[in-house]
Structure formats: C-alpha cells, structure tokens
Amino acid sequence: MIKRLSKTYIKDSVSAYVFLLPVIIGIALFTAYPIFMSLFYSFSDFNGSYATTIHLDNYKELFSLDGELIPFMSSLGKTFIYVICSTTANLVLSYLLALFLRKNIKGIRIIRLLCYMPCLIPGLASGLIWRDAFKYNAMGLVQNYGIFNTWFHKLGLPAFPFFESAQTAMFSLILSGMWGLGGGLIMWLAAFENVSPELYESASLDGAGYWRQVFSITIPLTTNMLFYNLITSMIGGLQVFGTFATYGVGTDESLYFVVIRIYNTAFGGNLGVNNEALACAMSWILFLVIGLFTAIMFKTNKWVKYSDE
Amino acid sequence: MLLSPNDAGRAARRKHTVMLIVKYVLSAFLCVFFLFPYVYMLNKSLMTMTQVSEGATFWSSSLEFVNYAVVGKYLRNIGNTLLIVAINGFFVPFTALFCAFPLARIKFIGKKAVFCIIMATVMLPDAVLMVPKYILFRTFGLTDKLASQFIGAFWGGGALNMFLTIQFMRSIPKEIDNAAKIDGANWFQIYFRIMLPLCYNIFLFICINIVIGLWMDFQGPLIYLTSPEKFTMGLAFYYDFNNNTAFAEKTHEMMAMCVFVTILPMILFFTFQKQMIGGIQLGSLK
Known part of the structure; x- marks a missing residue:
C-alpha cells in the first residue's frame, strides 16, 4: 500500500513539474540569470558591452561624500517621503471612504462606481490632466494658470505653485493621488463583506455604538488585508517610476525618485556617459532596502489578526 | 422631562432624515470630486484652440469634435x-x-x-x-x-x-x-x-x-x-x-x-x- 502510494506521489510530482515548466524556465531565464548578472555587473566596470575588472568602485562611489552619496541618498529620501505619505493618506482616506460608502442608501452602487471611475483613466493620461489643471506661472500671468489657480485668482486667493516649485511638488503628487482612492475603496468594501453580520448584531444588542463597532469589529477583522496592502504599496511605492512620464524628475529634481535615477544612470545619457555598473549597484541597494523593510514588517506583524486563528 | 413614546419616535425619525440628508450631501460632494477629471478632460477636449490659449476655463464654449x-x-x-x-x-x-x-x-x-x-x-x-x-x-x-x-x-x-x-x-x-x-x-x-x-x-x-x-x-x-x-x-x-x-x-x-x-x-x-x-x-x- 505504502509502495503504491509513493509511486503515485512520484507520478504526481512528474506531472506537477510539467505544469511548472513555463514558470521554471521563466524564472531561470528572466529572473535568476539577470539577478546573478546584475550582482556581477555591480562589482565590475561593466560599460554596457564588456567588463574588464572586478572591484568595489561602484559601491565606494555610492558611499563617498564627493561621489554619488548625496544625490543617491536624496533620491532615496524623496522616495521614502513619497511612500510614507502616499501610503498613509491613501489607506486612511480610502478606509474612511469605504466606511462611509458601506451604508445602504438608495443609489449607493452608482455612487461607489463614480468614486472608482478616475482609476480607469490610464496613469499617463491622468498625469497630463493634473499637470494641466495645476499649471502655475511664476510671473503671475493669469492666462498661463491652470484651472485651479484661475479659480484661486477669481476668489482673490494667492496662486499655489503645485508641481512648479520644489517645495510643493511632492504634496501636489500625493494630492493628485487622492483621485485614485476608488481602488482602495473597492478593496475595503470587499474586505468588509467577509466580516460576518452577526458580530455587529450582537454588538449593537450589547449597546455598542457605531464607532465602537468600527474599532472593535471592523478594523481588527480587516488587519490582515491592511497588512497585505501595506506590504504591496510599500514595495510598489519604493519603485515609483510612472511620474517620470509627465513630470520628469520634477522641478529642481523634487520628484527624482530612486528608480528614475537608476534608469537615467543606465540609459538616460548618451553612450559612454551611461554607467550601467553603477546603476546595478544602486538597484542592489534598493533591493536591500525593500528586503529589510519587508523583514521588519513581517517581524512586527503581531497586530495582524487572521480569521482562522 | 419625560418624552412620550410618540415624541421619541418623531425625534428618531427626524434624526434619521437629517442623517440621510447629510449622507446624500456628502455623496454629492464625493461625486463632484471624483468626476472632476472626467468632466475636465471632456470639456477641454472640445474647446477651440483660441479658448485654450486665452487662459483656463472649465466649461467649453464649443463642441469641436474635430x-x-x-x-x-x-x-x-x-x-x-x-x-x-x-x-x-x-x-x-x-x-x-x-x-x-x-x-x-x-x-x-x-x-x-x-x-x-x-x-x-x-x-x-x-x-x-x-x-x-x-x-x-x-x-x-x-x-x-x-x-x-x-x-x-x-x-x-x-x-x-x-x-x-x-x-x-x-x-x-x-x-x-x-x-x-x-x-x-x-x-x-x-x-x-x-x-x-x-x-x-x-x-x-x-x-x-x-x-x-x-x-x-x-x-x-x-x-x-x-x-x-x-x-x-x-x-x-x-x-x-x-x-x-x-x-x-x-x-x-x-x-x-x-x-x-x-x-x-x-x-x-x-x-x-x-x-x-x-x-x-x-x-x-x-
């Protein structure tokens, strides 16, 4: 009997690996091999065609005060600020929005859909819309203002520079991200569906008010989803690149995020100016940062409650 | 002062109506906010070149489908x-x-x-x-x-x-x-x-x-x-x-x-x- 079982086990394993063949080839060719090469390039003088020596110069360059340290760290810092601010704002506000739109009032489905609709505008297009709507003119030429500054002007308010000042560009980027709250909204509404209604019934029988129910039932029972989203939006946010299409590196490099710097270092200049090896070294630092953050988050996830516990 | 059951019911009903109005007003505000990019790009896509160059306006004064x-x-x-x-x-x-x-x-x-x-x-x-x-x-x-x-x-x-x-x-x-x-x-x-x-x-x-x-x-x-x-x-x-x-x-x-x-x-x-x-x-x- 045991012999027969193990025989089917082996047969099943063979079948399983046939199914897995595409992903094994894919990971070997498009992930494992490039990772290995990237690590190798980062320790070499690779210039896009060949490498002659293996050395630590790229990392030395990245950590030397008169080398790349200051620009690279400033990019890393801007990326951190972006990730922390946009993740917090998005999670908190989309959660509040979902709590509000969870109510069953007439026409709620249409209201929810309308809130989601800006997410259907492709990122590149919405970037162009915001760049146009938030336009500013430092000389105060009203006809060069975007719609928001024109409205401010009509109301007698001072013009706001939005993307055209290093101080306000990051804020403007996060602000324009608020039109994308609908994505989080749909997700939270889905998460609320998994909370059993009986919990609320017994809570209200016990006299718990609305906010008490939110803090004692809804939030604890959606922490697993919250955690998953913190992880994915952190990993995704650290790799932000889409802003490059419409805002470039931002006014005075205010939106010069890490991946944009890596791209520019490797491909941005002309042949000879590009430094592929240095770009690889930068990407490894980013990889380590992401790995470190993920590890910290998994080590400190005691607050996450899983429903099957 | 004690409320009669009738008064309590009326108060609850009134509170319910007020809450409903607040909800719809807030919903309307949300809809205006989230539809802004759509209405903005649709309007601007139908403007004439002169209107675009004369400074920012929200509503289009023409329907330039061309x-x-x-x-x-x-x-x-x-x-x-x-x-x-x-x-x-x-x-x-x-x-x-x-x-x-x-x-x-x-x-x-x-x-x-x-x-x-x-x-x-x-x-x-x-x-x-x-x-x-x-x-x-x-x-x-x-x-x-x-x-x-x-x-x-x-x-x-x-x-x-x-x-x-x-x-x-x-x-x-x-x-x-x-x-x-x-x-x-x-x-x-x-x-x-x-x-x-x-x-x-x-x-x-x-x-x-x-x-x-x-x-x-x-x-x-x-x-x-x-x-x-x-x-x-x-x-x-x-x-x-x-x-x-x-x-x-x-x-x-x-x-x-x-x-x-x-x-x-x-x-x-x-x-x-x-x-x-x-x-x-x-x-x-x-």
Whole structure:
C-alpha cells in the first residue's frame, strides 16, 4: 500500500513539474540569470558591452561624500517621503471612504462606481490632466494658470505653485493621488463583506455604538488585508517610476525618485556617459532596502489578526 | 422631562432624515470630486484652440469634435499596442493558470520550495533586472522589436497572478478531482477538461488587469523601443507630451487623446464588472 502510494506521489510530482515548466524556465531565464548578472555587473566596470575588472568602485562611489552619496541618498529620501505619505493618506482616506460608502442608501452602487471611475483613466493620461489643471506661472500671468489657480485668482486667493516649485511638488503628487482612492475603496468594501453580520448584531444588542463597532469589529477583522496592502504599496511605492512620464524628475529634481535615477544612470545619457555598473549597484541597494523593510514588517506583524486563528 | 413614546419616535425619525440628508450631501460632494477629471478632460477636449490659449476655463464654449481627428496620427501606435496587449492579455492568464494548477491541487516533491521561490520574486524590484535584462534581450536581437514587449508573457504571468489563481483554485471542491481520477483521468485531462472551464472568471480578471495595465504602459517600451514606427501608445504619448513647451497650445488635442485612451479601460471594466469585483474580493481573502 505504502509502495503504491509513493509511486503515485512520484507520478504526481512528474506531472506537477510539467505544469511548472513555463514558470521554471521563466524564472531561470528572466529572473535568476539577470539577478546573478546584475550582482556581477555591480562589482565590475561593466560599460554596457564588456567588463574588464572586478572591484568595489561602484559601491565606494555610492558611499563617498564627493561621489554619488548625496544625490543617491536624496533620491532615496524623496522616495521614502513619497511612500510614507502616499501610503498613509491613501489607506486612511480610502478606509474612511469605504466606511462611509458601506451604508445602504438608495443609489449607493452608482455612487461607489463614480468614486472608482478616475482609476480607469490610464496613469499617463491622468498625469497630463493634473499637470494641466495645476499649471502655475511664476510671473503671475493669469492666462498661463491652470484651472485651479484661475479659480484661486477669481476668489482673490494667492496662486499655489503645485508641481512648479520644489517645495510643493511632492504634496501636489500625493494630492493628485487622492483621485485614485476608488481602488482602495473597492478593496475595503470587499474586505468588509467577509466580516460576518452577526458580530455587529450582537454588538449593537450589547449597546455598542457605531464607532465602537468600527474599532472593535471592523478594523481588527480587516488587519490582515491592511497588512497585505501595506506590504504591496510599500514595495510598489519604493519603485515609483510612472511620474517620470509627465513630470520628469520634477522641478529642481523634487520628484527624482530612486528608480528614475537608476534608469537615467543606465540609459538616460548618451553612450559612454551611461554607467550601467553603477546603476546595478544602486538597484542592489534598493533591493536591500525593500528586503529589510519587508523583514521588519513581517517581524512586527503581531497586530495582524487572521480569521482562522 | 419625560418624552412620550410618540415624541421619541418623531425625534428618531427626524434624526434619521437629517442623517440621510447629510449622507446624500456628502455623496454629492464625493461625486463632484471624483468626476472632476472626467468632466475636465471632456470639456477641454472640445474647446477651440483660441479658448485654450486665452487662459483656463472649465466649461467649453464649443463642441469641436474635430479635435478628435488627432487620434488618426496615432493609428500605428494603436496597432502596436493592440498586438502587445492581445498577446499578453491571453498568454499571461493562460500560463498563470497552467502553472498555478499543481501548486493548488497536486501534492508533489518540493512543493513548498517552489511556492516560496515564486513568491520571493514579488520582493525583487524590476530595477535590479533592468540592465541585465536589456543586455540579454540585446544578445537575442530583441531590442527595438515589438517582441521585447510580449516575450515575457509565456512564463507563468508573475507571482501575484499565480497567487491569486492558487487562491481561486483552492476554493473549488477537491472531490471533483477525485471523481475524475477514479474515472481514469490524468492531471492534464483534469486541468483542461474540468479546471480550466471553472476558472473562466479568474482568467478574465487577470486578462483585463493586464490589458488595462499595459494599454498605456511606457516603462517597458521606453527602454526597448527606439524607432518611432515601433512606438506603443504610451511611449508615443511620452515623447509627444512630456515636453511642456512643444504641446502647450495644443492642450485640446492632448485632452482628446486622454479621453480616447480612457475609453477601452472603461468599456472593459463596465462590461466585466462582475469578474472585476469578484477578483478583488478574492484578493481580500488573503
């Protein structure tokens, strides 16, 4: 009997690996091999065609005060600020929005859909819309203002520079991200569906008010989803690149995020100016940062409650 | 003072009405806020060139549908994009389902290790692969070829899509497999005859996400495509509109293009709303 079982086990394993063949080839060719090469390039003088020596110069360059340290760290810092601010704002506000739109009032489905609709505008297009709507003119030429500054002007308010000042560009980027709250909204509404209604019934029988129910039932029972989203939006946010299409590196490099710097270092200049090896070294630092953050988050996830516990 | 039951009922009713009004006022405010980009781009896409250059106004004073003729300039880019999107849109879910099947339904040697390796790739930033992948593609002669944009579609479709599929397949009762096995079916027959048809919704969900995601993608094309006739929509957009000065007075045409590229995602989302919301719900079970 045991012999027969193990025989089917082996047969099943063979079948399983046939199914897995595409992903094994894919990971070997498009992930494992490039990772290995990237690590190798980062320790070499690779210039896009060949490498002659293996050395630590790229990392030395990245950590030397008169080398790349200051620009690279400033990019890393801007990326951190972006990730922390946009993740917090998005999670908190989309959660509040979902709590509000969870109510069953007439026409709620249409209201929810309308809130989601800006997410259907492709990122590149919405970037162009915001760049146009938030336009500013430092000389105060009203006809060069975007719609928001024109409205401010009509109301007698001072013009706001939005993307055209290093101080306000990051804020403007996060602000324009608020039109994308609908994505989080749909997700939270889905998460609320998994909370059993009986919990609320017994809570209200016990006299718990609305906010008490939110803090004692809804939030604890959606922490697993919250955690998953913190992880994915952190990993995704650290790799932000889409802003490059419409805002470039931002006014005075205010939106010069890490991946944009890596791209520019490797491909941005002309042949000879590009430094592929240095770009690889930068990407490894980013990889380590992401790995470190993920590890910290998994080590400190005691607050996450899983429903099957 | 004690309230009579009648008074209490009336007070509760009044409170209910007030709350309802507050809810609708807030909802109306939300709708205005979230519809702003739509109304803005639609209006601006219908403005005349003079209105655009005379300073910002919200409502268009004309209906210049002729602005939409600018789409004609992008036909080649649209064609390129449709080809890339179609190949990815079919093969990404197809291979994701195929590769996820054993991880969801078969017990086999090294299952845990395989699962962990696949999931670990989520953490890996694309930036690490940027340079070596470019070098690899160049070696294979794939740079400046549209193939560079769909060669990656045949290899399992990415860890997150596989994870979602595994979740979905696990929710299908195991008895179906056992019954088929007793009838003498092998795993491939079980997959193609039974599992694949049951996975229609998740297939569609992944497909539509890929189509919407790649429809205006520019990061991949930016590195690999260099000759203008190979440009995708996203890349053509990037080159035409990233420079503020060149297109400043043609904002109306730019907005017409923005409206145009929003149509496909909207049609897809509203047609397959059930699958889209279902897919998001599946993700929320994590």
